[in-house]
Amino acid sequence: MTKTVEFILDLAAPNGYLAWYPLKDIVARTGAQLVVTPVFLGGMHKLTGNAPPMMRDADVKGKVPYAALEFRRFLDRHGMDRFSMHPDLPFNSILLQRLLVAADDEAQRQALVDVLQPAVWEQNIDCGDAEVVGKVLxxxxxxxxxxxxxTQDDAVKQELVANTSSAVERGAFGIPTFFVGxxxxxxxxxxxxxxxYLSGGKP
Structure with a gap:
């Protein structure tokens, strides 16, 4: 039976960008199906008491520099030489996340992720400016x-809220999170x- 990987994603998370491209390769190699569930990371942090690592770990000697080292190693390992840390991080991603919810179907949602990931994490666009985002689209x-x-439809807004709450109830507390069942x-x-695991191993 084909397994389905659910990717819990907020485009405001740099690690979501880093995970996106290797994840697509994994799905292709294993024959799995990919589903993207857009959530609002700010809401997730509020519900769980979590915070961005650079803020949460700021007072732990050595931890933030080491995290930055591992981050760079991951970029180098996967050849992600176009990545640029967004100068406004942490920023409000509500517009982007509602766009993902507003997609016509899963194929369009993933196509939007393919377009918006580089816009955010390579071009560093203003993610809250509808005119800027609209031009990218x-x-x-x-x-x-x-x-x-x-994105202004109440149904879209409520779906994003529901996605976020459901992900937290299932155990998610940050990005990137992956579910298989x-x-x-x-x-x-x-x-x-x-x-x-997708290839038949233990979780």
Missing amino acids: ADAGFDARALLER DEMWFGKERLDQLES
Whole structure:
């Protein structure tokens, strides 16, 4: 039976960018299916008491510099030489996340992720500016006006809230989180474990 990987994602998380491309390769190698569930990381942090690592670990001697070292090693290992840390981090991603919810279907949602990841983490666009985001979408061939209008629908707003609450109830506390059924993995460092499980190994 084909396994489905659910990727809990907020585009405001740099580790979500780092995980996206290796994850797609893993899905292709294992024959799994990929589903993206957009959540709001700010809401997730509020519900769980979590915080961005650079803030949470600021007073732990040596931890933030080491995390930065591992981050750079991951970029180098996967050839992600276009990545640029967003100068406004942490920023409000509510517009981007509502866009992902507003997608017509899963294929369009993943196509939006493919377009928005580099816009955020390579071009460092203003993620709260609808005109800037709209230009990115239009340049990629999307109906930017229709998608942006949908972000204001109450149903879209409520779905994002529900996605976030559901992910937390299932155990998620940050990005990137992956589910295969009831099994959960957190962090880009767990991608090898995820691939092993998809290939028939233990979780």
